[in-house]
Amino acid sequence: MNRPKALLPTTLPQPHRALGLAVLLVVLLLLGLFSYRLSEHFGIERMRDAASHQLDILASAIDSEVTRHASIPSAVELNPDILTLLRAPAEEQDVHQAAANHFLQKLNDHLGGPAIFVLDTSGRVVASSDWIFSDNLLGADLSYMPFFRNAVQGTPARHYAVDSVRQEPGYYFALPVRDEKQDWRVIGVAVVKSGLHELERRWLAQEAPALIVDSNDVVLLASPPEWRYATLQPKEHAALDQIGRQQFAGHPLGELSLDIDLSGAGDGVLVRLPKHLRGDLQGVKGERQYLALSRNLPGTAWRIVVFSDLRPVGVQAATHAALSVAAFGCLLLGVLYARQRRRLARGREEARALLERANQELERKVEERTADLSDAVAGLQREVGERQRAEQILRAAQDELVQAAKLAVLGQMATGITHELSQPLGAIRALAANAVEFMRRGDMATTEKNMAIVEQLIEQMGNIIGQLKTFARKSPAVNSAVDVAQAVDGALFLFDARLRREGVTVDRNLASGAWIAWCDRNRLQQVLVNLIGNALDAMQGEAVRRLSFSVDRASSGQLALAVADSGFGFTEEALTRLFEPFFTTKQPGEGLGLGLTISRDILRDFGGDLLAGPAPGGGARFVVLLPPFTGEDQEKPS
CATH class of the missing domain: 3.30.450.20 (PAS domain)
Incomplete structure (x- = not known):
């Protein structure tokens, strides 16, 4: 067998050498630019x-x-001196003004700082906590303020403004004062001004x-x-x-x-x-x-x-670019030096190595074929065991992920829940203080009335906390007969504060007891909470906010619960990728893109499914497919 000729070092022609140098310069420039952009990106x-x-x-x-003074107008609204002042004719208000002023002054001294005042329906300040100062607000006409115009029409209002008396900016909270003796007609406006000095x-x-x-x-x-x-x-x-x-x-x-x-x-x-x-x-x-x-x-x-x-980011990016170019240059020089040495030795060893490699290749192939057969048998055995373990781990992970998703929903609703509980607490505080005063005066009838209102507020708070405990409870999935209407009502209850705050109209075309599904109630409610939360997010900024629910019988015999909103709907790309894990149309930091994926997996565990598409007239429409209750199991609907 003839030995091949050894490869000898060669020198590039002059034109090729110039071209190679130009290519090297371009590579260095591109490397520097890439390093600069990469460092700038991570710096930003x-x-x-x-x-x-x-x-x-x-x-x-x-x-x-x-917002720490937002609940003060609620206490002002309940004070009898304020109600007496606002009920009195204009010519008799001076008689009752002193008592109202003293109440507002005491309330202001107790809270430490905000200005509290009351306006009649014409926008004139008729009582104020700063009545003892020369530059007080008494008699000031604030009818031009937007918060007054909203509140006198029956809508609580809040916004930033500068009063024309002291020329001081502040954040105003306004609440309409209604008279129960006049069919709850608005007779004035209670206002607290939160200072912004701190x-x-x-x-x-x-x-x-x-x-x-x-x-x-x-x-x-x-x-x-x-x-x-x-x-x-x-x-x-x-x-x-x-x-x-x-x-x-x-x-x-x-x-x-x-x-x-x-x-x-x-x-x-x-x-x-x-x-x-x-x-x-x-x-x-x-x-x-x-x-x-x-x-x-x-x-x-x-x-x-x-x-x-961004100047420090640019300086750091330029430094990283220079260092990367220098490091690449050093690496290139080292490679060229090593390559030159290897070329001399490679020519002498190549012919002898050819025959050795051919022999080694033949032996290696025989050994690989034998090892492959052994590995294939062992791999099949391992794969069977791994698949069994993976199914167990997947089931446990899915349960944990469902629980985490429920807790994430509760975290997103924490602000609304706090607001729902803080209002009754503020009212209870004011009513309890008033009850003590009425008991001291011997007015037990008014005290009893206040205590009855406190009992109603406590029951309202208990209902809110009970629904949250039921929703957050971690329990294994157990199928039972579930009333779809009750499950929808439970999910809507968790969003009650947000629905009212954002002015969302809910169309609930469901009759209680008419549609019974065979599934786990808690997990069905988790799916509905996720769909309702997505719908509310999608309708933010829309002029019309409507959320509708309806149930029909699908061609497959399953129950088809439709949840539709009037939001911005889906793009074609979003509709094709809607159920992909970690895909979301929300802003970064507002969602992980796992809610719909988890919801669909939950429903498929029931034997159902989750479908999505555009809603008639615009918006998004999700269809929850549920297996119907056949009556073979005589459980009562939960």
Whole structure:
């Protein structure tokens, strides 16, 4: 057998050498650019996480500072002195005004700070906690305030405004005062003004630029303070003048426009401050890019916006790019040196290695075939055992995932549940205090009436907590006869506060006892809670919010429970990927994309299924297929 000729080192021709050098330079440039972009991406992500944490802290501070006095108007509404004042004719109100003023002053002194006052139906302040001061609100006409116009029509209202007497900004909570002796007609408005001094002090301490913006894109608080009452985008003077008269006591708005587009700032957006704003920030020279991240505040129409300087990210990315290019150059030189040495030795060894490799290849193939047969037998045995273990683990994991999903739903509803419980608690506190006073006076009839109301509120709170305990209980899936209407009612009960708060109309075309399914009630309710929560999220921002339920008999004989909403519906891509794990149409941080997947698996365990499609007239429609109760098992519907 002839030995092949040894490979000898060769030198590239001059044109090829120039081409190779050009290719190498291009590779180095691309590597540097890739490293820069990669480092910049991770740097921005870290900055976005830090800004998001800062937003969480600011949002918590603002929520505790602004909304802590929200339940005070409920106590004012129940006071007999206030009701007597509002029932009296205008010419007799001076007689009853002193008692109402003293009550509001005591309540204000006990709570430590907020201004509390009462308006009649014309918008005139008839009682106020600051009556002892010379610049009090008594007699002031606040009928132009939006919160009064909403409250006098019977709707509780809240918003930011500046009063025209003291020129102080605050957050107002207004509640209509109804008279039970006049068929619950609105006879006045109870208002509490929450001061923002502590919030302003904290806000001005922010080092990075930060804003609080209202629903009209007007800056309420800003760091730097020069941006206060500026607008995000230029607006018409007529509209700004109207807003200024209604909410800002005539303060000029929009004299400064930030010219910043914050569309998509909920996930973070890159912006450049206009040249006319850079002088407001200390140390800003030349154009500088910022990461703007915004967060909507629950319970208000405000947005918090934080700007993070991206200059450190760019410096770090440039450093990483330079280091990666240098490291690649060193690696390339080492490879070329090693390759040159190997080329000399490879030519001498190649011929001898050819014959050895052929012999070794033949032996290796024989050994591999023998080993493959042995491994195949052992692999089949292992696979059977692994499949059995996997089925057990999968079943346990699914149960844990269902329980985790239920607890996640309860976590999302924590704010609404807290609100539902805080209102009765506030009312119970006021009624109990009034009952003590009436007992001291010997007015046992009024005391008994107050205690009856307290009993009703406690029963209401007990119903809420009982439903939550039933829903959150972890229990194995046990099929039984389930009344579909009762399961729907139980799921809707958990969203009662949110449905009323968001003004959602519920069409429940179900008759109790008409449709009985054979499934586990608790897990069916988990599926319905997930579908209702998704529907409410999809209808946010929509003019018409309607949620409908209906049941029919499917062609397969199963019960078909349809849940339809008037939200934005599905895109074609979303509809094809709807039941894929971790696929979601919600914003990052608002969902894991597992709810529909878990729901479908739960229903399939019952022998049912979950289908999705567009709803007639727009929106989304989900169909829950359930096996019917045949009557062979004589359990009562649960």
